[in-house]
Amino acid sequence: MEDCHSPFTCARLNSLEGSDQVGQEAGRVVVALVQRDPGRLDGRVAIVPGGGGAIGSAMAAALSGAGAKVAVVDMTEERAEAAAAPIRAAGGEVLALGADVTKEEDCERIVAATVERFGRLDIIVNCVGGGAGKVLFDAEDYPRDAWDWIYELNVRSTLLATQAAVRAMKAGGRGGRVLNISSVRASLGINAGYSAYVAAKGAISSLTRQWATEWAKHGITVNAIAPTFVDTPQVAMLLDDPAFKAGVVSRIPLGRVGGTSDLTGAAIFFCSDASSFVTGQILGIDGGLTATQ
Numbered sequence: 001m002e003d004c005h006s007p008f009t010c011a012r013l014n015s016l017e018g019s020d021q022v023g024q025e026a027g028r029v030v031v032a033l034v035q036r037d038p039g040r041l042d043g044r045v046a047i048v049p050g051g052g053g054a055i056g057s058a059m060a061a062a063l064s065g066a067g068a069k070v071a072v073v074d075m076t077e078e079r080a081e082a083a084a085a086p087i088r089a090a091g092g093e094v095l096a097l098g099a100d101v102t103k104e105e106d107c108e109r110i111v112a113a114t115v116e117r118f119g120r121l122d123i124i125v126n127c128v129g130g131g132a133g134k135v136l137f138d139a140e141d142y143p144r145d146a147w148d149w150i151y152e153l154n155v156r157s158t159l160l161a162t163q164a165a166v167r168a169m170k171a172g173g174r175g176g177r178v179l180n181i182s183s184v185r186a187s188l189g190i191n192a193g194y195s196a197y198v199a200a201k202g203a204i205s206s207l208t209r210q211w212a213t214e215w216a217k218h219g220i221t222v223n224a225i226a227p228t229f230v231d232t233p234q235v236a237m238l239l240d241d242p243a244f245k246a247g248v249v250s251r252i253p254l255g256r257v258g259g260t261s262d263l264t265g266a267a268i269f270f271c272s273d274a275s276s277f278v279t280g281q282i283l284g285i286d287g288g289l290t291a292t293q
Contacts (some may be wrong), residue, residue: 002165006238009040016271022038022124022179022272024038025167027032029181031236031288036101036214036248037271037273038068038273038274038276039066039268039272039273040066040272041063041067041068041082041268041271041272042067042068043067043121044068044069044122044123044271045056045068045069045070045071045100045114045115045118045119045120045121045122045123046060046063046068046069046070046071046115046121046122046123046124046125046126046271047070047071047073047110047111047121047123047124047125048063048070048071048072048073048124048125048159049073049099049101049110049124049126049127049157050071050073050074050101050126050127050128050129050157050183050218051072051073051074051076051083051127052055052070052072052073052074052075052076052079052080052082052083053234054230054232054233054234054260055127055230055232055260055263056072056074056083056125056127056128057072057083058085058236058260058261058263058264059125059263059267060072060083060084060085060169061083061087061126061264062093062264062265062267062268063088063125063267063268063271064087064090064092064093064094064237065090065092065253066268066271068122068123068271069092069093069094069095069118070084070087070092070093070094070095071094071095071097071110071113071114071118072084072087072094072095072097072119072239073097073098073099073101073110073161073281074097074098074099075095075099075100076098077096077097077098077197078093078098079098080097080098080126080164081096083292084096085243087185088118093118095108095113095114095117095118096210097113097114099163101128101157101159101160102152102153102157102160102243103160104160105158107161107163107165108164108241110161110164111164111165111167111168113151114168115168120172121165121168121169121172121176122172122174122175122177123176123177123178123179123271124150124161124162124166124176124177124178124179125179125267126157126158126162126178126181126273127180128153128154128157128158128160128232129157129158129159129181129183129200129204129236130153130154130233131150131153131154131197131236132171132185132194132197132235133234133235133238135149135150135196136192136193137192137193138193139193139195141150142193142195142196146196147196148203148223150196150197150200151196151203152198153200154197154200154201154203154204155200155203155204155207158180158194158204159207162178162180162211165178166170166178166215166218169218169220170218170220175218175219175220175221176219176220176221177220177221177270177272177275178211178215178220178221178222178223178266178270179222179223179224179225179270180207180208180223180224180225181204181220181224181225181226181227181286182201182204182205182208182225182226182282183198183201183204183226183227184226184227184228184284184286184289184290185197185198186202186204186226186282187205187226187290188189188204188289188293189288194197200238201226204224204245205224205226205282206234208222208224208280208281208282209222209280209282212279212280212281213280215269216279219279221270221275221276221279222279223270223275223278223279223280223281223282224281224282224283225263225266225267225270225282225284226251226282226283226284226285226286227258227262227263227284227285227286228248228257228258228285228286228287229248229257229258230257230259230262230263230291231257231258231259231260236272239257242267245257250259251279251289252286252288253287253288253290253291254287254288254290255287256287257287258285258286258287262285263285266283266285268275270283
């Protein structure tokens, strides 16, 4: 009996080789290994604010694919349902909710609805944010209203949704997972009018570390991913400029911008038991960009 990953399992199966028991024993071993897969999310419940967007819908689908029940949240129930429908069609259990997660009462409502529907809440993946390419101004003249909008979109949404989710996790007494989306711009400046965006993403990274410290005693881990440009409709205006895109790609050792599928593997790791001893970390998903700085 070859190619066993466990010496004990190999010894046990080798002792049975040639007997009628080996097939049954091998089957039990396979089932046990599958049941212990630390990357699975079977029985867990996740909520994804911003789940109707390009990144959020990819996250929601990946969480469902790993076995989680998922609440997809977006500004309107129709947008949320558009992302939920393919998950449901694939056999996943999913709830579509409309909410403005910059409002505390909406955050409380979506968390309560998720717990009422699925009985618990284990994971939040914060996918509301962005806006980087829409409000670019020189630092000395950055308008207050544009600054406030970027902070509302990125920081306030993450703060309020996470506070509501973590209160539910604490009440459940089973720990939990918080995953934020920061950016390489949290640590790298850029000569392009990004003052509010880099400050907002810097705040997300700092909150990730602070929350990890405070909530560890409750068994709740908090981590973040920090991508570079991801090819989504939100940044299409920037990436449609051939000169701009060429400049971005030239700085990335892997020679391309990211796709939503580049983010989902890390998300499943951080949301599963595979990362049970990992908290307060900011993972760059940038094709090697930050390694060159």
